[in-house]
Amino acid sequence: MSFEPTTYTSKEITLALINDALLAKQAWRLVHHKESLFCRVFKAKFFPHCSIMEASDTTLGSYAWSSILKGRDVLNKGARWRVGCGESIGVWNDAWLPSLGYPRVLSNLVTSLEDMKVIDLIDPVSKQWDEGLLQGLFSFQEVELIMSIPLRRTYIDDKLIWPYTSSGNYTVKSEALPVKRNLRRRKIIEEDTCDHCKSSAESEFHALWECSTLVLAWNSVPELWLHHDQNAQTMLELIKLIHDEGKDVNLLAMILWTVWNRRNKLRTTNEDYPVSQVSINAKQALTEYHQANQVVTLQSLVRTRARVNWSPPPAENFKVNFDGATFKEIRMAGLGVMIRNSLGQLIASLSELVNLPYSSDIVEAMAAARAIYFAQEIGLNSFILEGDFEAVIKCLRSDDDSFSPFGHTLAAAKATTETYCCISFPIFVDLVTLLLTA
């Protein structure tokens, strides 16, 4: 998409960019939410035999479909493949190198290898990069980048991730809430009446606070003592009102978020979401938020001490500590694992050198994965896994499909523990730990 600076005002360009971002969001859903009705309908109609990224844009389709293809172009410019088994990724055209500036191979295409996939660069036996082949095909810098992509021994899908957010997920900036009034302004829809009360235009303030159908939700929060007759005309005034009266602004934020979330659920799914559930869900989310924050605070308070004051696991159990280190000069990373019993005695330890991955988070995740494999190799089926790298622990404790650059590394290791049936993750005071139980 190109803009002629002489014919478009900057405001129009901004609107067009927001519009692109929303279209890209649709395309992103088609890539990642394959089971949704939205995706199944479009797939059956427009790309029955391939993925949306490969769908031909010459298909004559509806207005919606051509819009989605426009969104796909936005994704194509920014999204990057996270290499799993490599079978979905084209070597020459897809963005798969871990470089924000040059994610596509720049070395000359080798004739007769046009259709080469990334899986063809991986030794099928060792499941490692075929270094000789890489050196024959690519520049020195590209070989280094490719060697820094960690590979797994088990089968993992390739995944399209968004490298500009820490979660790897594509998000649209929240200032462009797609309430109906904004959509009408952008000429996406014709009329902007609120679906719930059917009496006024759906502005952000209306959708979150003003709508008469939300009275029950707001009135059931005695902590805020908010009633609709209180005088606030804008979101800012509302927040100020709560703040000035010394009430819990976090609770307000959580309720606003829950109201917004409910509105979107009602629009996109057939699920029932009674308005009476809003304050209950919001308070629960807030409690979880506070608990998580408490842990982080405790952790940062005791972090330096915690490293010294290692505490042994309960009787008959084992504690598996892991850590990663990078050695940039030799382009290697070290993975360390130590396993101790309840008397604090060292039962087993391991240190291993691997090719330097492109970020230190990945080193830490590889150490965690190695620790899980190692504990199983020596026959432990119940142990406490302990590490102090928050992003990695968070990812280990989550059941969601992670889009982070190391999500697949941890998922593969966690998958092997499923045969041991139950995984629970109690939080200890000194370090966030997780417990794998037989």
Ligand SMILES: [Zn+2]
């Ligand atoms: Zn309304």
